[in-house]
Amino acid sequence: MQWLLDRFAAADPTLKAFVHKGQAFTYGQMSARIAELTAELRERGVKAGHTVVVLADYAPDVFCMILALASLKALVVPMTRGSVIEEGEALSISGCDHAIDFAPDGLSWTLKAHEVPVSNPMLDEFRASGKAGLILFSSGSTGKPKGMLHDFERVMDKFRVQRAPVVAIPFLMLDHFGGINTILAITASLGTVVTAEDRAIATICAAIQNHKVELLPTTPSFLTLLAATDLAQRYDLSSLKRITYGTETMPQATLDRIRARFPGVELQQTYGLSEVGVLRSQSRPDGSLWVRIGGSGFETQVRDGILWIRSDYRMVGYLNAPSGFDADGWFNTQDRVEVDGDYFRILGRVTDLINVGGQKVYPAEVEDVILAQPNIADVVVVGEKHALLGQIVVARIALHEPEPLADLRLRIRKACLAKLTAYKVPAKVEMLDQAIYSARFKKMRR
Structure with missing residues (x-):
């Protein structure tokens, strides 16, 4: 060092x-x-x-x-x-x-x-x-x-090659690999780290405005909340040049809303894991969720629809679990992906899948449909145990304005049936009655 x-x-x-x-x-x-x-x-x-x-x-x-x-x-x-x-x-x-x-x-x-x-x-x-x-x-x-x-x-050592300096807020926390990666990336390029009192949306917006922040590395969950407010209009965020997002699956509906709110800002999907490091990434310029990942020191491979990574920056190992690497140094990310040439689309963690009578449902796919509907501030889709089907799909929803639950259930069911196969349609629609985000601003599905 x-x-x-x-x-x-x-x-x-x-x-x-x-x-x-x-x-x-x-x-x-x-x-x-x-x-x-x-x-x-x-x-x-x-x-x-x-x-x-x-x-x-x-x-x-x-x-x-x-x-x-x-x-x-x-x-x-x-x-x-x-x-x-x-x-x-x-x-x-x-x-x-x-x-x-x-x-x-x-x-x-x-x-x-x-x-x-x-x-x-x-x-x-x-x-x-x-x-x-x-x-x-x-x-x-x-x-x-x-x-x-x-x-x-x-x-x-990943940051030996000096890149253009930026003014950035390290949104991801210090006990998170992404947080350490961000602060090293900023300082190794002699940029400026702007700290914030907390990670409330208004606090982050005020810091961007007051210190002319150019880069905001954050999570899809934070951007979903930001898109549900008028804070992007109330604060001067014109200094932003790039917003990066990672750590969880991004709903297309959120990405579309953020693109509309920040038309001149580059939106870049990132990908990384604490076990292997953060890969260099390039989002496809069509506004989709397809992303090219890799860079010096990283290799990618897809086996049976699952992304595997080999990294020069990998961890030494787990202290309390078997190695996650195979004999050739490849790590199973547990992320199911689609492939289009050298681009990937991250569908979600295998561990987050909902099994409805043997049929697999990705929560993010259902959330994306629901988020696109009027009056929806946020949603988390989870699996709930069921005696006959194994699991059923449950959608827990936060609204902008109050709405009768019976009316909400009916229109969510109609919207999902128009876009999804029947087994993916939520069997239950509930109002959110608790926080759905962890301290790391990621959705908690359990």
């Missing part, structure tokens, strides 16, 4: 690296702060191979702390207060030697010994290699969360 520190040191020292709470933090300040924190951590007993939890959200000092720990060849476990993983459960998998807790404003921190011993041959072998490590966790939506060990320096 020395190349990255050298790039920061060689940059114009007055160049903005962060804008945090309205205050600029320059690359000159960042370079000095990383060196200062590295010395302080070493003096306070943090050594190579130690596992260190960093509880924080985005802030200049947080990023400097993570790079300082990497300089010391520690194993970094980033966590957030809004994490979908309980800290105790995470540490029972990763182990821990020290805990660094940042204040919510990211301006002060405490370091304390926090010993959680874990016996793990993979961790022992990795420590012996003398490399910096990064440990992240899956959301655990299908069971116990999986701990993923990455060679942190290999993760950084």
